[in-house]
Amino acid sequence: MESLFWGCLVGGSLFAVVSLVLGDLIGSWIDGIFDVIAVDFFKPIISASAITTFGGAGILLFRYTNLGAPIIYALAIIIALFLSILIYFLYVKPMENSENSTGYSAAELPGKLGEVTVPIPSQGFGEIMVKFVAGNTLHIAASWDHREIAAGTLVVVVDEKEGIVQVSELYEEEHNKEMV
Incomplete structure (x- = not known):
């Protein structure tokens, strides 16, 4: 159980670092692939934060509580969803509304x-x-x-x-x- 949480934490963290360093390059390679998913909430930044939060919350709950496995999974999912909703409404949505390009052709x-x-x-x-x-x-x-x-x-x-x-x-x- 703990290895699943560590995998999510490390995988989400690596995705965040790779997307920070190579985001524009990877974005141009996969441009338009995710346009099929029209739901704003499934953006990569939201998904990565949910997976990373699930892993981190799971590790903390597993190590520092005496709760059973089903309760730890449920709480980790709830915490991940809550934090993803916060990130979406406090960071992603305001940034989308503030995008303005000064470029022209x-x-x-x-x-x-x-x-x-x-x-x-x-x-x-x-x-x-x-x-x-x-x-x-x-x-x-x-x-x-x-x-x-x-x-x-x-x-x-x-x-x-x-x-x-x-x-x-x-x-x-x-x-x-x-x-x-």
Whole structure:
């Protein structure tokens, strides 16, 4: 009986250490395998904590109480479930709700609105600021239609090539009125 508890304690602890050290690597290898299990409570961190707690509680109850084996198993399971529920509601769930990525892809830029921060000459480069949910980003910009664009002008990103965004003025009516 004690060897089962030690196995759970050591196995759960090893899983925690391996997932801490190699978590991203292993996560990319098994990406999507556990998507079949849609229940949030069966996440690896919860399962590992339950198994480790079961082992630790079982060892302590076996060594320091005079309870029978069925009662020790039942109490170890209850303690493991209780601690897993606490970990889920006090750690995992709040962390899921707080996830926010500041990353973006260059493929997301076309169609985004921006503001010229450094004037863009007709045949050169300037700079624009694009607003994302997580914050503002600055990009080297060139005029897509080879027109000068003044600072403060609202633009739309048309394309992105080699780190340079091609932009066009958002409101071209004003420019067309000047030409008439």
